[in-house]
Amino acid sequence: MTVQTEFITLEDLVRGEVFDPSDPGYAAEAAAFNAAVAHCPDVVVAARDAADVVATVRWASLNSVPLHVQATGHGAERAMEGGVLLSTKRLRSVTIDPHARTATVGAGTRWREVIDAAAQHGLAPLNGSSSDVGVVGYTLGGGLPVLGRTFGFAADSVLSFEIVTMDGDSRTVSRTHEPELFDLIAGGGQGLVVVTGLTCRLYKVAQVYGGALVFDGAHSETVLRAFATWARTLKDASNTAIRFLRAPDAPDVPRELAGKLRVHVSFAHVGPGGEKALAPMRAAAPVLLDAVGALPYTEIDRVYSDPESPLPFLSGGAGIVDLTEDAIQAVLSAAGPDADTVLPLVEFRLLGGAMASEAGRTVSAHGLAYAMHAVGVLAPPIAEMVPAAIDGLLAALRPFGNGRSPRNFLGDREDLSEAYSESVNEVLALAREELDPQGLLRR
Ligand SMILES: Cc1cc2nc3c(=O)[nH]c(=O)nc-3n(C[C@H](O)[C@H](O)[C@H](O)COP(=O)(O)OP(=O)(O)OC[C@H]3O[C@@H](n4cnc5c(N)ncnc54)[C@H](O)[C@@H]3O)c2cc1C
Numbered sequence: 001m002t003v004q005t006e007f008i009t010l011e012d013l014v015r016g017e018v019f020d021p022s023d024p025g026y027a028a029e030a031a032a033f034n035a036a037v038a039h040c041p042d043v044v045v046a047a048r049d050a051a052d053v054v055a056t057v058r059w060a061s062l063n064s065v066p067l068h069v070q071a072t073g074h075g076a077e078r079a080m081e082g083g084v085l086l087s088t089k090r091l092r093s094v095t096i097d098p099h100a101r102t103a104t105v106g107a108g109t110r111w112r113e114v115i116d117a118a119a120q121h122g123l124a125p126l127n128g129s130s131s132d133v134g135v136v137g138y139t140l141g142g143g144l145p146v147l148g149r150t151f152g153f154a155a156d157s158v159l160s161f162e163i164v165t166m167d168g169d170s171r172t173v174s175r176t177h178e179p180e181l182f183d184l185i186a187g188g189g190q191g192l193v194v195v196t197g198l199t200c201r202l203y204k205v206a207q208v209y210g211g212a213l214v215f216d217g218a219h220s221e222t223v224l225r226a227f228a229t230w231a232r233t234l235k236d237a238s239n240t241a242i243r244f245l246r247a248p249d250a251p252d253v254p255r256e257l258a259g260k261l262r263v264h265v266s267f268a269h270v271g272p273g274g275e276k277a278l279a280p281m282r283a284a285a286p287v288l289l290d291a292v293g294a295l296p297y298t299e300i301d302r303v304y305s306d307p308e309s310p311l312p313f314l315s316g317g318a319g320i321v322d323l324t325e326d327a328i329q330a331v332l333s334a335a336g337p338d339a340d341t342v343l344p345l346v347e348f349r350l351l352g353g354a355m356a357s358e359a360g361r362t363v364s365a366h367g368l369a370y371a372m373h374a375v376g377v378l379a380p381p382i383a384e385m386v387p388a389a390i391d392g393l394l395a396a397l398r399p400f401g402n403g404r405s406p407r408n409f410l411g412d413r414e415d416l417s418e419a420y421s422e423s424v425n426e427v428l429a430l431a432r433e434e435l436d437p438q439g440l441l442r443r
Pocket of ligand 1: 076133142195409443
């Protein structure tokens with residue numbers, strides 16, 4: 001295909017393939033992990049290297065064409081229409097420096113690749129609950145890791161970004177080169193610049209004491225109450241979440257699970273003392289399944305057991321200041337055994353620890369005890385009920401928040417200002433005006 005403007009075609013400029021909607025490879029290249037989202041850009045550029053990224057950004061800027069960047073589509077909750085979709089999924093590379101304890105990755109790299117490469121040196125990165133998620137998109141949104149209470153947000157472990165600004169200039173930013181811009185990108189970078197790679201710290205973690213305890217939903221109230229009390233006592237070495245999981249009442253779901261509620265307590269403890277730390281939850285109610293034990297870091301996905309295949313979903317999230325008695329009642333009404341809800345997952349991930357500091361940071365969970373995250377599956381017969389179910393849940397839990405929420409859990413929101421403090425929002429808006437005066441780079 002030929003996308004031509006002022007006699008220069010995109011194909012002339014890049015080494016990777018360029019697809020328009022009539023090309024057979026278009027749909028696959030534009031596809032997102034969120035199968036509910038069907039991007040329909042005018043053109044998709046399958047970047048083969050960083051030079052392709054620079055050329056595409058320059059072309060979009062010169063021709064005032066909107067630009068969207070996608071690595072895996074885990075963050076896709078709205079379809080892009082028109083413009084250029086820059087697909088970075090081929091820019092996969094990982095270099096581990098075991099002495100400096102760092103990983104340098106390309107823009108299309110997924111966490112799985114970093115976890116496996118780092119594990120060969122007894123090291124671990126700050127990935128989230130699914131290792132299938134892209135390193136760069138996750139980190140630009142702050143990155144709330146499985147081990148976040150112990151080591152902080154992933155964005156705060158970045159040492160440098162390779163960036164391309166909308167004027168087509170490419171450079172490295174770090175704590176010493178353009179430190180103010182670096183700080184903004186580390187957590188506020190989506191829609192600000194295009195990133196071709198980053199270098200981040202790794203941590204000396206070869207295994208955790210982790211996994212999940214599963215309780216019957218009938219014990220929801222006892223388990224949630226025990227969890228809220230227990231979570232306040234945890235040291236930073238312990239990371240946890242409580243999750244209300246409802247299997248759909250569908251023909252392909254085993255009858256003993258269909259429509260049933262289970263309560264999972266996900267847990268990952270770094271260093272000695274994990275078993276002792278978890279003991280109060282093991283004793284809280286009869287445990288249906290105890291899948292917590294010594295876990296090599298390469299199996300860290302077992303803490304949350306997120307879906308591995310693309311599915312159509314809509315998500316929403318909010319920060320919670322504390323699971324007070326009133327908050328517990330609200331959670332039980334919205335997600336407990338008697339709740340009339342179509343949401344298969346409502347999760348409360350414990351924040352605090354190394355994520356709580358606010359000092360000079362773009363991302364922070366200061367003042368928040370939990371990140372609530374809910375997911376609905378956009379499949380018949382319940383698809384149409386999902387948006388209202390998420391709105392209803394957010395409204396029910398709003399009294400227990402403080403207007404802030406981790407960026408990556410906000411879901412399909414027009415206004416993302418909740419992710420940052422007022423002062424960070426102001427600086428981000430100014431930076432966007434300066435770096436992208438035509439407002440072309442989409443989030
Ligand atoms: C199953 C699942 C589990 C998750 N678990 C966690 C978790 O534990 N913690 C957490 O913090 N988040 C989590 N998330 C959210 C996830 O981190 C965000 O959705 C993130 O944006 C996904 O990044 P991606 O690159 O994989 O997705 P994409 O959809 O490809 O990218 C997301 C956005 O990032 C931006 N972007 C991507 N690449 C670039 C680039 N090279 N340059 C500039 N901008 C870019 C774009 O704006 C893009 O729209 C989870 C999501 C899912 C679906």
